[in-house]
Amino acid sequence: MLGTHHLETPTHPKSARENAGARGSRSLDERLAYALERRLEPKEHVFCEGDPRTHVFRVEEGVIAIYKTLFDGRRRIIDFAYPGDFIGLGMLGEHIMSAQATCQSKVRCLSASALENLAETDASLALKLYKSVCQDLAAARNLLVTVGQRSAVERVAAFLLTLHRRSAEGDVVKLAMRRSDIADLLGLTIETVSRTLTKLREMDVIDVEQGGTTVTLRDLPRLTDLANE
Amino acid sequence: MLGTHHLETPTHPKSARENAGARGSRSLDERLAYALERRLEPKEHVFCEGDPRTHVFRVEEGVIAIYKTLFDGRRRIIDFAYPGDFIGLGMLGEHIMSAQATCQSKVRCLSASALENLAETDASLALKLYKSVCQDLAAARNLLVTVGQRSAVERVAAFLLTLHRRSAEGDVVKLAMRRSDIADLLGLTIETVSRTLTKLREMDVIDVEQGGTTVTLRDLPRLTDLANE
DNA sequence: AGGGCGCGTTACAAACTCTCACAATTCCTC
DNA sequence: GAGGAATTGTGAGAGTTTGTAACGCGCCCT
Numbered sequence: 315m316l317g318t319h320h321l322e323t324p325t326h327p328k329s330a331r332e333n334a335g336a337r338g339s340r341s342l343d344e345r346l347a348y349a350l351e352r353r354l355e356p357k358e359h360v361f362c363e364g365d366p367r368t369h370v371f372r373v374e375e376g377v378i379a380i381y382k383t384l385f386d387g388r389r390r391i392i393d394f395a396y397p398g399d400f401i402g403l404g405m406l407g408e409h410i411m412s413a414q415a416t417c418q419s420k421v422r423c424l425s426a427s428a429l430e431n432l433a434e435t436d437a438s439l440a441l442k443l444y445k446s447v448c449q450d451l452a453a454a455r456n457l458l459v460t461v462g463q464r465s466a467v468e469r470v471a472a473f474l475l476t477l478h479r480r481s482a483e484g485d486v487v488k489l490a491m492r493r494s495d496i497a498d499l500l501g502l503t504i505e506t507v508s509r510t511l512t513k514l515r516e517m518d519v520i521d522v523e524q525g526g527t528t529v530t531l532r533d534l535p536r537l538t539d540l541a542n543e
Numbered sequence: 544m545l546g547t548h549h550l551e552t553p554t555h556p557k558s559a560r561e562n563a564g565a566r567g568s569r570s571l572d573e574r575l576a577y578a579l580e581r582r583l584e585p586k587e588h589v590f591c592e593g594d595p596r597t598h599v600f601r602v603e604e605g606v607i608a609i610y611k612t613l614f615d616g617r618r619r620i621i622d623f624a625y626p627g628d629f630i631g632l633g634m635l636g637e638h639i640m641s642a643q644a645t646c647q648s649k650v651r652c653l654s655a656s657a658l659e660n661l662a663e664t665d666a667s668l669a670l671k672l673y674k675s676v677c678q679d680l681a682a683a684r685n686l687l688v689t690v691g692q693r694s695a696v697e698r699v700a701a702f703l704l705t706l707h708r709r710s711a712e713g714d715v716v717k718l719a720m721r722r723s724d725i726a727d728l729l730g731l732t733i734e735t736v737s738r739t740l741t742k743l744r745e746m747d748v749i750d751v752e753q754g755g756t757t758v759t760l761r762d763l764p765r766l767t768d769l770a771n772e
Numbered sequence: 773a774g775g776g777c778g779c780g781t782t783a784c785a786a787a788c789t790c791t792c793a794c795a796a797t798t799c800c801t802c
Numbered sequence: 803g804a805g806g807a808a809t810t811g812t813g814a815g816a817g818t819t820t821g822t823a824a825c826g827c828g829c830c831c832t
Contacts, residue, residue: 733811
């Protein structure tokens with residue numbers, strides 16, 4: 315999700331896909347075209363931990379936070395899903411994570427069982443699912459690297475860089491989420507996130523505008539250095 | 544990997560797999576049966592970050608640490624792979640992580656291109672890959688929850704529980720790795736891991752034996768409580 | 773306009789982990 | 803079995819992050 319590419323109709327170099335492959339691609343796209351679209355307000359849930367996994371969703375607009383709630387109520391955000399990303403993939407009958415919009419968003423809904431039945435005969439579709447999950451895995455592992463044993467500055471810097479790579483509009487990064495969302499993703503407190511952003515601003519590495527929702531990356535090399543990447 | 548099941552020949556409830564499905568299953572098992580076996584000494588690498596991804600491996604014995612090295616030399620362990628787990632799956636031409644044995648281990652080697660070509664026509668195989676990666680993803684996300692915003696005690700407790708679920712031999716957990724490996728997985732220092740284990744022992748929650756390589760879980764409910772799970 | 777509310781920022785004391793130091797133990801080699 | 807290397811365990815001080823508690827700001831409502 316973060317730092318990954320969309321799940322587009324892939325162009326396989328091999329010829330083998332002519333049969334089920336091409337058919338499957340169309341099926342997925344067709345299904346998406348006809349799929350029910352759902353609008354979400356900020357903080358509205360797509361699904362919750364423990365819900366039966368009836369659907370798989372593709373994000374069309376906005377940002378969806380994937381998270382898990384600990385027993386003491388703390389919230390651990392695992393990933394942010396952006397337009398093009400699929401959420402709700404997996405093999406279990408229940409969702410093990412919750413998914414919540416951080417801002418106004420739109421998703422398309424696909425029947426999970428239909429998709430997975432189809433994938434049992436359609437190698438092309440199965441491979442797409444595989445690749446999508448591979449990207450999620452890469453994102454999760456990257457975050458793991460970031461969050462594991464790094465200081466607050468490193469984490470925030472790495473987060474900004476990931477966001478920049480993901481949705482680069484020049485050097486301006488739009489934070490479509492609250493401080494608490496960033497904090498829960500990076501394993502920091504809101505205050506530390508705030509303090510760290512201030513520190514980065516004082517170092518002239520970034521600029522924070524529009525009530526803290528927009529960040530301009532002033533010194534990308536320095537930021538990369540701070541992120542230790 | 545941690546806390547996941549092996550990638551065994553699955554028993555699909557649907558009938559669709561009769562064609563390519565069954566053939567693919569045999570192919571995978573056959574390939575594994577004939578695959579080259581490789582022994583690894585502790586600290587020996589299966590592959591390194593940046594190596595061309597020519598092979599995929601299945602762990603047969605021992606424990607393989609998947610990790611990434613930061614610019615400043617710190618090592619971030621992402622996952623431990625146990626017998627039955629596949630490592631080296633993905634879509635890129637290069638490995639983005641390193642894989643290193645923590646103890647004497649054995650792996651079987653499969654050609655990555657052969658496997659992936661096969662998966663393009665064999666939906667059953669593609670689905671297996673999908674499921675394997677799904678489990679890795681679940682493991683990565685679980686670790687993310689553990690490491691994200693938790694105290695040393697919570698992390699170590701959660702680690703022990705994961706290990707217990709994974710390789711339960713009664714209440715005895717064998718740590719087939721060094722303190723430094725655990726520390727790099729949990730984002731702690733060796734000293735903190737050591738101190739935390741001592742603290743848990745003093746609380747009569749666990750017992751540490753055989754030079755710290757074997758842990759007996761004395762009070763599972765309490766440990767679960769400490770892990771906040 | 774005024775009050776309430778959510779969100780972001782800042783300050784300071786408290787808590788935790790890290791760093792550095794060294795002792796104790798285990799493992800390996802000779 | 804003895805010596806030496808590696809690993810693990812323990813202690814004290816330093817450093818960073820956290821938690822608490824303010825305050826400022828913008829927005830919505832009456």
